[in-house]
Amino acid sequence: MKRALLLLAMFALAAPAHADLTHKISSSVQLTVDAAASQATRLGSTYSVSGNNVSATLGGLTAPASATDAATMNAGTYSQTTDGSAFSFSETFNGGDAIPTGTTVSSGVVGTLPAFGSVTTTAGGVAGSLGGSIDSAGTMSLTAGGAGTSATGQFVSEITIR
DSSP: OOHEEEEEEEEHHHHOOOOOOEEEEEEEEEEEEOOEEEEEEOOEEEEEEEEEEEEEOOOOEOOOSSSSSEEEEEEEEEESSSSTSEEEEEEEOOOOOOOOOOOOOEEEEEEEEEEOSEEEEOOOOOOOOOOEOOOOTEEEEEEEESEEEEEEEEEEEEEEEO
């Protein structure tokens, strides 16, 4: 009997266990459809002339009629200064970009492209059947969409015992 009381007293004096148990579950689905984009650089008009043994009424650029037009070339008149002598002559004109009516985007499709000297245009993605879900058991269902789309699913289960 004394042994039973001693054993019972030892259990009564023992500190209870304080173990922390944490369980976290998180899930996410990210669906992305790329946007249509167009980046354009408007190029200006340029004119240059150079020569040797040439008489000239120099040409140049004529200012545009409006801010949306490009400058035009005003041709000069040139002649060889000394007939039969060596000469060199160069005249260069690059017509600049007029401002077009604009780029339109409808349902991710670029229908009208800008008409500038330097243009980079990308079509937008097409969602199509793009979709995703994660159920309470962590089972993922990701459905591919059209071009320019992505689907990413993540399920995280974390257990911490202290």
